[in-house]
Amino acid sequence: MSITLTCTWNPRGETSRLLGIYPQLIELYTRIIIVLPPAVDLSQVEALTTLGKVTLEISPHWSWGRYLTLKKALETDATHFHYADMDRLVRWVETQPQEWRQTIKFIQQYDCVVIGRTEKAWDTHPHALWKTEEISNQVFSYLLGQPLDLSAGSKGFSRAAVEFILDNSQPGRALGTDAEWIVMAHRGGFRINSLLVDGLDWESADRFQDHAAGKQAQRHAASDYDAEAQNWEARVQIALEIVESGLKALQRTLK
Numbered sequence: 001m002s003i004t005l006t007c008t009w010n011p012r013g014e015t016s017r018l019l020g021i022y023p024q025l026i027e028l029y030t031r032i033i034i035v036l037p038p039a040v041d042l043s044q045v046e047a048l049t050t051l052g053k054v055t056l057e058i059s060p061h062w063s064w065g066r067y068l069t070l071k072k073a074l075e076t077d078a079t080h081f082h083y084a085d086m087d088r089l090v091r092w093v094e095t096q097p098q099e100w101r102q103t104i105k106f107i108q109q110y111d112c113v114v115i116g117r118t119e120k121a122w123d124t125h126p127h128a129l130w131k132t133e134e135i136s137n138q139v140f141s142y143l144l145g146q147p148l149d150l151s152a153g154s155k156g157f158s159r160a161a162v163e164f165i166l167d168n169s170q171p172g173r174a175l176g177t178d179a180e181w182i183v184m185a186h187r188g189g190f191r192i193n194s195l196l197v198d199g200l201d202w203e204s205a206d207r208f209q210d211h212a213a214g215k216q217a218q219r220h221a222a223s224d225y226d227a228e229a230q231n232w233e234a235r236v237q238i239a240l241e242i243v244e245s246g247l248k249a250l251q252r253t254l255k
Contacts, residue, residue, distance in 0.1 A: 001108045004078035005029040006069040008174075009086035010037050011044040013208035018086070019047060021093045026053050028104050031076045033057065034086065035065045067171035070162050080108045081162055085153030088203045092154075094212045096199030103197060107156030111190040114182060115156065116149025117200045124201040124215070126222040132235040136242040140179050143250065144186055150178040151242065152200045157185070164188035167255050175238050176245025183249035 005025065025032060032054045036045065040058060048054055057072055059065045066083070073081045082104060092100050107113050122130055133151045141147045157165070165184045173180075186192055205213035205221035213221070225231050 001080060002030045002078045003028065003080045003082055003104060003108055004031040004033065004073050004076045005082050005084065005089075006033040006035075006073040007084050007086040007089065008035050008065040008069055011040065012087065013044075014087055014090050014206070015044055015047060016210060017090050017094065017206075017212075021090060022051060024093055024097065028101065029053070029082070030078055031055065031073075033069060033072045033076075035059050035068045035072065037062045037065060061171070063174045064171035066174045066177045067166075067169065070157075070166055074159070074162060074166070079159055081157050081159070082107055083155045083157070085203075087206065088153040088200055091201070091203045091206055091212045092197075092199035095201075096197070099197050099199050103156075103195060106195055110156070110193045111158040111161045112182065112185040113156035113193045113195055114148050114150060115152055115154040115200065116194060116196045117152050118196045118198050120198050121152075121196075121201040124218045124222065126202070126225040126231070128226050128232045128235045129202070132232075132239040136179060136239045136246070139243055140182065140246050143246075144182070144192060146192065146194065148182065148192070148194055149196070150182060154200060155181065157181075158190075161185050161188065161190045164190070168252060169249075173241055173245050176241045178242045179246025180249040183246050184252075187250070187254060 035057045037059060038061065045056060048056060055072065057068060059068050069083060103115060136151065137149055140150060165181050168184050169180060182192060202218055202222060205218045
């Protein structure tokens with residue numbers, strides 16, 4: 001078996017930290033695919049262009065990024081794929097490397113793995129995130145018959161599961177893939193497995209820092225985030241997109 005890492009990434013000062021964990025990444029992943037948004041500042045990723053096993057792609061549209069990560073992943077010969085939001089992955093490998101390594105082994109045993117957050121990880125997030133993500137998580141936990149944390153930015157798939165998902169999906173509504181991909185895997189007859197980890201704690205406090213933020217910095221950043229009404233509005237809209245996308249995936253005619 002082999003596993004490819006496939007990520008979306010909007011760089012916010014993580015490049016030096018990504019370079020720091022690169023030796024660990026290539027120990028486990030046969031390839032690393034990174035899909036960047038159309039307006040990316042290429043100077044932020046220039047240092048990555050010479051790294052072995054790394055492919056950089058610029059998406060023609062921001063909302064196509066996640067779809068393209070799976071499409072590009074199928075161009076490798078890996079048996080399994082780990083999708084991750086790059087900013088979350090960098091923090092995870094820095095702070096919980098052994099847990100991350102165990103997770104990569106776990107992914108390769110199954111067709112579909114939803115990697116969610118432990119209570120310890122959830123406690124680092126702003127209320128605006130966990131209050132709204134609780135809605136979409138409860139909807140699809142009920143519909144799929146098992147507890148799932150869909151929006152932690154990390155999932156694992158077999159090649160067969162990715163092929164089915166892509167055959168029955170279209171690019172767009174990127175955040176809706178949190179539910180869409182898992183619903184499609186379920187409808188394809190693939191068993192959905194869940195794994196909760198500490199390492200997917202809140203990553204946004206790390207932005208433009210040279211290391212992962214500590215607990216106090218996370219608490220301050222989360223409090224500041226919650227103090228802005230527009231952040232609550234944005235998270236409600238994201239939850240709505242996730243629910244709508246998942247419900248449409250449940251009703252879609254399969255190929």
